[in-house]
Amino acid sequence: MVGRNDGWADVSGEDWQDYDGIRQRLDRGADPDAWRGGLPLHWAASHGSPQVVAELARRVADVDALEEEKGTTALWEAVLSGRPDNARALAAAGADPWRIQIGGWSPGRLSLAGPVPDLFALPAGQRGLTEAERTAVREGRRLVAVLGDIRYEGTGLACVAGIDAEEAVRRLEATEAESRALDGLLVDPYAYDMDESLRIVGVTSVPGGCVVTQPWGYAPAMPGPLARLSAGTVCYGLYANPKSGNQGSITRDGGIERGGLHPGGPPYPDSTAQEVLASYLCRYNAVAHSCLYAGLRLTDARAVVGPPDLWVRLPQGDYWSR
Template sequence: MTALEDGWDGMGWDWSDHADVRRRLDGGADPERWSGGRPLHRAAWAGSAEVVAELAGRVADVDALEGGVTALWVAVLDGKTENARALAAAGADPWRVSLGGWSPGRLSLAGPTPELFAVPAGVGLSLGERAAAEEGRRLVAALGEFPYDGFGLACVAGIDTAEAVRRLGAEPVPDDVMGEFLDDPYGYDMDESLRLVGVTTVPGGCVVTQPWGYAPQMRGVLAPLSAGTFCYGLYANPKSGNQGGIARDGAVEAGDLHPGGGPNEDDGPEEVLNSYLYRYRAVAYAYAFAGLRPTDARSALGPPDVWVELPDRDHRHP
């Protein structure tokens, strides 16, 4: 069914115009579908509470699934509190179990609005889940917000700067040489600039950074860093978004991940919780995965403990 046929022709990302949505519905627009999926699910994160209430009153099942989740799950995951309240008022079930064994209601208990729904007796977070939620809030606040397009990092558990430099076979770069480079990092040949990375020790491990490139996420960097431990690599690709990779015990075990995005249908309880706690916070997600506990953003923003030059070889492969 096309957008013309379902009555939603011209609808884009913004579903907040209640008058427009109501006009379309009164004119025969299908409340159950549009060319991009279910209208109620789209409005749950991209619409206003008024639009959500309008659609919720016209669908056959306010808890219908799309991608394995309800519209209420979408609103909670995306932090759209008023939309979640509108859905609950329309009869959506906050305690319907969804991804990873979490319900929208229990997931909300780990977020900034634990009072969002009336909580049934016996429902709550475990000690571990409460601790993860508290650390999530602390970590997000410690790192803050900063632009990081084109930025690469690797968060490594359990080793410090000296050990990371040793594993990489890297050499320290003199301050005067590095200072000249930092005046115009994009003015250098890419093969040269990709070999320069910063390394910083933080509680729980260390961070390898490159504000201008993707080298920390390359397989030939992640693999040696992860020997006997594990790490998470991130590249904030300006063209295609955040790209993540996991290395464990000397081998890259997962790539093409999307840190800071939503959970997948087959994710377990811990992954679903982390996807919620670090929604749109890809850098914080990488730190949390490796169990790093920085008290500020210096390990990401610099200056690092040391600038080093990687060996002259192809680091795209272990």
């Protein structure tokens, strides 16, 4: 008897593009409904070719089977991954574009916000995008284009809605950093003691609010600064951790609303509708994701990579608590 995962040994991402190879595995007894890395159809939908997707869809027990951890269908993965040809192959095999999944979105409705909005015909009774969502789509695309391919690894950000740089400095109780102290720090911040370098942040007013940045550390994304900055408004905090990837949080009116987020990555099973849309529009761009969620309309990357409007020094304190 063929074991549940037999036949898929050593399959990697590129192998899902190899129609002949995948078909041969299936003919030899590979289980179309099980693989150690998840459901084969889901992996093919996000990594494979339309031919592989169609072959697997023909053999699976349920083309709309839900992946256990995320609770999404293969069609959702195809749309989210920007694979319209795979999505078409799944729909042709009977997958339901309008099945509600994360954050109240269906694959079909989410595709309306993507580069191929006519991927599926909108049936009677299904609502299209709201005006707010259409605005977010335009702004998300604009932000991704404006920010371009900036390098932000190791950067900490607080994207703050509704206040300018002057108000941010007041809330942080910060003072202007001395130019003498900045000269060396900006050349090689890692040569300085971390307790000292973490206290220096940049602050810049942008349309819709302001950005607090630290290109060498995580200070703006710590709970203390976010709590102070978010009084009466909302902040999206980002630390682009070089070791573990992008770490995000949403702080509203002084309290952490959502933590442990991964801006620029796929949505979590419990993501809100707004988070799902930001994830879809700003895939692989954590800075654009953070700015879009906070409603900041940057016109260039200066607020993130510098030079900021003002370099300031934070007072000494425990910034890991609110």
